[in-house]
Amino acid sequence: MINGIKRRGVVGKNGKIEIQTSELSEGTVVEIIVLVEPNGQDETDYLLSNQANRTQLLQAIERAENPENLVVVTPEEWHEKYRKGLFLPA
Secondary structure, eight states, X not given: OOOOOOOOOOOOGGGOOXXXXXXXXXXXXXXXXXXXXXXXXXXXXXXXXXXHHHHHHHHHHHHHHOGGGOOOOOHHHHHHHHHHHHTOOO
């Protein structure tokens, strides 16, 4: 049975990560998975961070909201065009 131990830490010099726990004895074989928290900047915040990006993002949103710019494809049309790449039966 796999058991888990969750600890928070900070990456140190040269990428060193230390974990201390009394729940593991010396010689215990472990598998380590590192989950990295986001750097704090949301993608939208980044896209709005300067005038050029902001203008381009807002124009793209405006184009997407205009019904005249929508392309409608039926499932049948999609399958006819892309079925070969997905290995779906004819």
